[in-house]
Amino acid sequence: MEYEAVIGLEVHVQLKTNTKMFCGCINKYGGLPNTHVCPICLGMPGVMPTPNHDAVVKTILTGLMLECNIATRCKFDRKNYFYPDMPKNYQISQYDEPLCEGGAVTLNLLAYPKDAQKLETTVVDKKVRLVRIHLEEDVAKSQHDEGQSGVDFNRAGTPLMEIVSEADMRTPEEAFAYLTALKQILIYGNVSDADMEKGQLRCDVNVSVRPKGQEKFGTKCEIKNLNSISAVRRSLKYEIDRQIEVVSEGGTIRQETRRWNDVKGETAVMRIKEQAHDYRYFPEPDLLPLNTSLGLRSEAEVLMPELPSAKKARLATQYGVSEYQASVLSSEVALADYFEKAAEAAKDKGLVANFLLNDYLAINSDLSTIAVPAPWFSELANELTAGKINSKQAKEVFGLMVSDNPGNLTPLEIIKAKGFVQVTDTGALEAWCDQAIANGARSVADYKAGKVAALNALKGQVMKLSKGQANPQTVGEILEQKLKAL
Amino acid sequence: MSMIHFSVTALRKQLAAKEISPVEVVDALLARIEAIDPQVKAYLHVDAAAAREAAKSADVTRPLGGVPIAIKDVLNVKGDPCTCASKILKGYIAPYDATTIGKLRDAGAILLGRTNMDEFAMGSSTENSSWGSTRNPWSLAHIPGGSSGGSAAAVGAHEAFAALGSDTGGSIRQPAALCGCVGLKPTYGRVSRFGLVAFASSLDQIGPFTKTVEDAALLMNVLSGHDPLDNTSSRQQVPDLTARLTGDIKGMKLGVPKEYFIEGIDPQVDAAVKAAIAKYQELGAEIVEISLPHTEHAVAVYYILATAEASANLARFDGVRYGTRAEKPTGVLDMYGRTRAEGFGPEVKRRIILGTYVLSSGYADAYYKHAQKVQELIRQDFHKAFEKVDAILTPTSPTAAFKAGERTASPLQMYLADIFTIAVNLAGVCGISLPCGFTMPEGDTPRLPIGLQIIGPNWGEETILRAGHAYEQSTGWHKELPPI
Numbered sequence: 001m002e003y004e005a006v007i008g009l010e011v012h013v014q015l016k017t018n019t020k021m022f023c024g025c026i027n028k029y030g031g032l033p034n035t036h037v038c039p040i041c042l043g044m045p046g047v048m049p050t051p052n053h054d055a056v057v058k059t060i061l062t063g064l065m066l067e068c069n070i071a072t073r074c075k076f077d078r079k080n081y082f083y084p085d086m087p088k089n090y091q092i093s094q095y096d097e098p099l100c101e102g103g104a105v106t107l108n109l110l111a112y113p114k115d116a117q118k119l120e121t122t123v124v125d126k127k128v129r130l131v132r133i134h135l136e137e138d139v140a141k142s143q144h145d146e147g148q149s150g151v152d153f154n155r156a157g158t159p160l161m162e163i164v165s166e167a168d169m170r171t172p173e174e175a176f177a178y179l180t181a182l183k184q185i186l187i188y189g190n191v192s193d194a195d196m197e198k199g200q201l202r203c204d205v206n207v208s209v210r211p212k213g214q215e216k217f218g219t220k221c222e223i224k225n226l227n228s229i230s231a232v233r234r235s236l237k238y239e240i241d242r243q244i245e246v247v248s249e250g251g252t253i254r255q256e257t258r259r260w261n262d263v264k265g266e267t268a269v270m271r272i273k274e275q276a277h278d279y280r281y282f283p284e285p286d287l288l289p290l291n292t293s294l295g296l297r298s299e300a301e302v303l304m305p306e307l308p309s310a311k312k313a314r315l316a317t318q319y320g321v322s323e324y325q326a327s328v329l330s331s332e333v334a335l336a337d338y339f340e341k342a343a344e345a346a347k348d349k350g351l352v353a354n355f356l357l358n359d360y361l362a363i364n365s366d367l368s369t370i371a372v373p374a375p376w377f378s379e380l381a382n383e384l385t386a387g388k389i390n391s392k393q394a395k396e397v398f399g400l401m402v403s404d405n406p407g408n409l410t411p412l413e414i415i416k417a418k419g420f421v422q423v424t425d426t427g428a429l430e431a432w433c434d435q436a437i438a439n440g441a442r443s444v445a446d447y448k449a450g451k452v453a454a455l456n457a458l459k460g461q462v463m464k465l466s467k468g469q470a471n472p473q474t475v476g477e478i479l480e481q482k483l484k485a486l
Numbered sequence: 487m488s489m490i491h492f493s494v495t496a497l498r499k500q501l502a503a504k505e506i507s508p509v510e511v512v513d514a515l516l517a518r519i520e521a522i523d524p525q526v527k528a529y530l531h532v533d534a535a536a537a538r539e540a541a542k543s544a545d546v547t548r549p550l551g552g553v554p555i556a557i558k559d560v561l562n563v564k565g566d567p568c569t570c571a572s573k574i575l576k577g578y579i580a581p582y583d584a585t586t587i588g589k590l591r592d593a594g595a596i597l598l599g600r601t602n603m604d605e606f607a608m609g610s611s612t613e614n615s616s617w618g619s620t621r622n623p624w625s626l627a628h629i630p631g632g633s634s635g636g637s638a639a640a641v642g643a644h645e646a647f648a649a650l651g652s653d654t655g656g657s658i659r660q661p662a663a664l665c666g667c668v669g670l671k672p673t674y675g676r677v678s679r680f681g682l683v684a685f686a687s688s689l690d691q692i693g694p695f696t697k698t699v700e701d702a703a704l705l706m707n708v709l710s711g712h713d714p715l716d717n718t719s720s721r722q723q724v725p726d727l728t729a730r731l732t733g734d735i736k737g738m739k740l741g742v743p744k745e746y747f748i749e750g751i752d753p754q755v756d757a758a759v760k761a762a763i764a765k766y767q768e769l770g771a772e773i774v775e776i777s778l779p780h781t782e783h784a785v786a787v788y789y790i791l792a793t794a795e796a797s798a799n800l801a802r803f804d805g806v807r808y809g810t811r812a813e814k815p816t817g818v819l820d821m822y823g824r825t826r827a828e829g830f831g832p833e834v835k836r837r838i839i840l841g842t843y844v845l846s847s848g849y850a851d852a853y854y855k856h857a858q859k860v861q862e863l864i865r866q867d868f869h870k871a872f873e874k875v876d877a878i879l880t881p882t883s884p885t886a887a888f889k890a891g892e893r894t895a896s897p898l899q900m901y902l903a904d905i906f907t908i909a910v911n912l913a914g915v916c917g918i919s920l921p922c923g924f925t926m927p928e929g930d931t932p933r934l935p936i937g938l939q940i941i942g943p944n945w946g947e948e949t950i951l952r953a954g955h956a957y958e959q960s961t962g963w964h965k966e967l968p969p970i
Contacts (some may be wrong), residue, residue: 039582043802045575045683046562046584048716078798080845082822088706089801149818151806280845282854285795287717 001248006168006220009232012202013053013062014138015159021024021137022092022157029198033152033438041157043087048286051076053296055159056099058191059135060292060300063100063160065189065307068133070300074099074295076135076284081277084151085140093162095281098134099292103163105130108309110327111177111184113233123169128419129166136160156201157482161192167206172236179203179229181308188305196228203232208253209243218243219253223267225260230414235260239267262408299440311336320351328357338370342377351381359398367484372402380411388474392463393420423469426478429462432470433478436461437486447483450460454480489514491967493668494553494701497647499552501546508544508552512537512596515554519599519645522970527620528630528640530559531567532548533600540596548594549708555590556646558637559600559694560607562681563587566597568885570757571615572605572669574829575809584681585713586650586692593708601636601649605831606800607657607685610903613894614833621890622665623968628887631661631903634695638665641695641970642935648705649695655686655788656882658693658905659919663882663937666921666966668954669695670702671907674914675720677706678713684799686792687718689911698964699920699954703727706947709756720928722945730948731904731955736770738953741875745781746906752885758923758936759881762957766879776874780865783860784909785901789837790844791912797841803829836897861912868913872943877953880906882919889931910941917941918950921963932969 016352020027021039037107040047053082063070077095102246104127109117116122140156142149163182183194183201194201200400208218226232243253258267288298306314308330315336316326329339343352360370380401384394409417423429436458437444446454455476462475488498489506500506509559516534523529537554544552560570562580564587568577583591590597604614612635620635622628623643630639634651638658640921641649642665651658653671662669670693677692684690694705710724713766742763748754767773803810805825812824819914830838844853871878881904893900910917922938925931938957 042807044562044808045568045570045578045579045802046580046681047582048680050715050717080798080801082801082804084804084806084818087802087807088798089804090798123701278847280797280842280847280850282798282845282850285686285718286684341681 001218003209003244003247004170004212005236005243006167006208006210006217007169007171008206008208009165009169009175009178010204011163011165011179012263013161013163013186013194014200015161016192017052017054017058017159018188019052019157021052021055021135022156025157025159029200033150033155034154036154037156041087045121049284051287051290052159055135056290056296057299057303058159058189058432059099059133059161060297061189061303062163062186062191063103063133064304065185066100066103066105066130066133068100068103068130070292070297071097071099071101073097073289073291075282075289076287077279078284080280083139084149085142085154085156087140087153091136092284092287093136093138094134098132099290100133101131103130103133104128105182105185106309107174107177107181108327110331111180113176113230113351114171116173116176119173120174126174128168128174131164131166133161133163136162172233172240175205175236175390176229176233179232183229184308184331188308190305191304193201205232205236207236207239207243209240209247212386218247219255220253221253222257223260224257224270227262231260231262233263235267238265242267305333315339318341319353321350321353325353325357329353338374341374345375345378346381347385348381351384352377355381355398359395361401363399363403374400376411383411383415387424387471388422389415389420390422390468390470392468393422394419419470422471423466424474425470426474429466429470429474429478432462432465433482435465436479437482444486448486455483490518492647492727493698494550494647494696494704495698497553498546498551498691501551508541508546509538511552512541512554512598515598515645515647516675519822522643523645525626526623526639526643526645526970527618528601528636528643528645529556530569530571530602530617530636533566537598539597544596546592547708548592549704550590551594552596553594553647553841554596554598556599556601556640556649557587557597558634558649558651558688559603559738560652560683561587562598562683563600568600568683569616570606571603571617572803572834573616573810574798574803574825578801578809581768582681585678585715586709587681587925589708590650592684598646601634601640603636604633604856605834606683606796607633607652607654608796608833608837610656610660611888611890611893612636612661613890614831616831616939621888621945622853622887622934623970624666624710624934624970625887626890627930629664629890629935631883631887633657633661634669635661638662638667641667641697643968647697648701650692651695652682652685652690652692653897653907653911654792657912659907659917659937659939660883660904662695662919663921663939664887664935666935666963666968667695667697668699668702668918668920668964669693669945670706670918670950671910671916672947673720673916674911675718676715676722676916676945676947677709678711678719678748680713684795686795687799688795689788691793691911699918699951699958700728700731702918703731703951703955706951715732720945723947727948727951730952732952733956733957733959735766735953735956738771738949739774739875740766740953741774741776741871743776743778743781743871743877743878743880745778746880750884751881752925754925755881755883755885755936759879759938762938763879765900765957765961766953769960776871776875776878778864778871778909780860780863780867784864784912785905787860787864787912788908789840789901790853791861793837793841794845794854795841797838797845798900800830800838802836805829807935816857833897837938864909865890868909868915868941868943872946875958876942877946877949878941880939880941882906882939886925886934906939913942915941916945916947916950918954920958921966922957922961923963924966
């Protein structure tokens with residue numbers, strides 16, 4: 001029997017705000033333990049929460065970017081449970097009236113893992129629907145040493161957004177693409193840095209399997225301890241195989257929480273879900289309900305960025321780059337912005353895209369930190385377009401400009417220093433061509449015998465004679481004429 | 487009459503005229519405390535040296551300049567202990583000032599000591615304190631009421647010129663009535679709760695205990711107003727509450743709800759309150775009989791909603807970050823269990839368990855959500871009443887002070903002490919209690935104060951203060967001194 005997986009994700013995102021969710025403490029990763037704390041985020045007796053305006057606006061912005069319905073009125077609730085990393089032993093969260101409901105994440109091709117991008121099974125632009133997005137406060141971090149435990153409250157009270165998807169994903173690759181696309185949008189909106197290693201984006205996975213064609217969901221397991229997007233993919237692959245094996249051998253899946261072991265590459269039982277935890281939710285009496293129609297929503301609307309799909313379309317039409325190039329360029333806001341600056345003064349924008357995506361990537365795989373001033377790209381491209389240097393010279397100048405430029409020379413300065421000129425004077429070119437034909441009897445014979453490639457050998461000779469300064473295109477034309485006339 | 491018997495208003499006049507100095511005032515008060523507090527036990531903690539120091543530099547030109555004020559042990563005063571009369575907060579030193587404390591400091595007040603209370607403000611007699619019970623200044627065999635019994639007794643015994651308390655279901659008004667002083671529960675949102683250790687956040691309000699109605703107005707001028715640290719505090723404008731205390735209440739419409747004059751009310755209380763109503767008529771007020779039909783459900787609704795919130799509010803006392811922690815815990819659950827078992831008293835535990843129960847899945851609909859609906863009906867009762875009348879007159883408590891130990895065995899009997907005050911918190915409106923007479927001495931029980939409650943609509947502090955002031959000035963009950 002053929003089985004299919006059903007996957008839903010719960011993603012927690014730390015919001016990029018100056019201060020914490022309910023107090024004035026700095027919202028910053030790291031720091032010495034318990035240095036970013038105050039009576040409020042420590043849950044001292046008598047303190048009260050004051051909601052962080054920016055956090056609410058950024059959650060609404062996320063909802064707008066993901067096409068959610070934004071509640072006009074919502075409230076906060078207390079979620080009660082005891083744990084040492086919870087300062088108040090209740091978490092201020094949102095239960096039945098979240099800020100955002102509905103919406104979807106679109107899985108664009110580039111969001112999929114590279115090896116899956118060409119697979120037939122990959123559903124491009126699949127929409128994974130969202131259940132809701134709500135706002136809450138993060139908890140502290142427990143640290144366990146031998147015989148004793150400590151709690152660092154620096155993280156306690158950090159604004160946290162929980163994004164819950166529908167169980168719309170069917171493969172580990174879709175889960176990977178979902179997280180990649182979601183992360184891209186979060187960064188686009190400057191909502192979060194969404195770095196999984198720093199815990200800024202955390203993901204719990206729910207997965208079950210069912211015989212293909214069956215509508216009813218199987219019993220699901222939850223996977224925790226996933227510290228990267230690739231771990232999500234690998235853990236799902238492992239867990240789906242495990243569940244299929246159990247079911248196909250006639251066994252049943254037990255509802256449980258499983259822990260991913262990244263080193264061993266397997267999931268193991270963490271706890272068995274006997275019954276749902278009773279969190280005794282009730283409305284947070286220390287906070288008034290939020291009315292988003294009184295300015296919060298319009299503030300978020302102002303912050304609405306050009307989304308990746310729109311940017312991609314615009315780059316393709318405005319700059320005439322290929323659809324693939326537009327996808328890559330729009331994958332990161334910083335890269336797209338850089339490209340636009342780099343291409344601004346260029347006569348041939350496609351040339352700049354090529355420099356950036358082909359030549360630059362060959363040298364440096366990280367496109368997010370380009371140290372070269374963007375206008376240099378146009379400067380170099382225009383020299384090439386004007387025929388003042390040839391493409392080989394341009395490549396060399398580019399290489400020097402990017403990775404071997406102690407004097408911080410501009411492309412024009414490098415060209416000058418290198419003495420690069422392109423010889424287009426036909427008199428000189430013809431002389432070099434004649435010399436190459438005279439010296440290359442063998443190649444001439446080959447060419448005459450129909451080996452077209454032999455022309456390249458002659459062309460190489462001419463380039464050598466010209467010390468690389470000949471215009472290769474013109475050289476080719478002259479050689480062809482001369483050979484035909486022989 | 488000695489300096490300690492002055493009202494805040496009278497004291498300020500003397501201070502401003504330099505007839506007396508803040509240091510003399512503090513010394514006189516400390517002497518009074520030293521003389522009688524071993525019997526009254528109103529205070530848990532008095533920092534005499536700090537009070538004397540503050541008196542030296544007091545600026546008497548400010549609204550409360552040089553006036554010593556006692557603080558219920560439920561408010562955070564930076565650098566002071568704040569135990570809420572609970573063992574679980576033993577050793578906790580407040581790291582910050584409550585907003586109201588900051589306002590008192592800005593107004594020039596001298597913070598003098600922390601007053602006793604029922605543990606975490608849960609109780610009506612101050613017998614639930616972990617540090618021993620406070621006694622009524624009018625009879626040391628009797629309780630002062632609660633939960634702000636220490637503040638009420640301190641003002642009633644003239645061991646303080648004024649005090650702060652908190653009122654969740656009557657914890658200011660009931661002890662004020664029983665100790666013969668004035669106590670005001672502001673409209674919900676009128677006074678910032680930041681720094682008040684929460685019992686039931688949606689019902690709690692901080693308010694003053696004073697010797698006169700005018701003093702209550704003076705303190706409310708200082709305490710009221712929006713606080714950016716309290717999201718539930720109102721931006722509603724604060725009028726000068728002392729400005730309109732003219733004594734003239736002609737034409738004021740005062741409602742008398744039939745549901746508040748019921749069987750079980752002490753006949754002497756009933757008579758005193760009815761006499762007060764007659765006095766109002768004499769003063770030119772129009773008395774209107776009204777109905778608050780859902781009154782009988784108030785106590786039940788209160789003990790569901792207040793305990794539900796309390797179960798969450800008190801969850802933070804777990805021994806992890808501050809206060810006491812059980813010795814040698816074997817694990818985190820053992821630490822929680824024993825810290826809380828050893829740290830909380832029986833009434834607090836009872837309410838945490840009750841509150842946890844009413845929020846539990848499967849019960850929340852029948853209890854918590856149902857109670858919320860009934861609360862709305864109680865609120866509607868008041869709003870409808872205030873369409874007809876300016877304020878409402880009721881007894882504050884069905885009886886005068888009872889004897890210590892008399893009701894400790896029966897929580898339900900104790901809960902009924904707040905039967906006339908609870909609905910005011912549920913509706914969010916304001917109320918004041920002021921003296922309206924005394925019981926007759928009987929056997930070994932001396933005469934005990936009786937309180938009149940005046941309930942006003944949202945932001946109706948000005949109205950109830952005006953009504954209270956007019957009555958007070960025409961009767962003079964507030965001038966009576968306790969035997970101690």
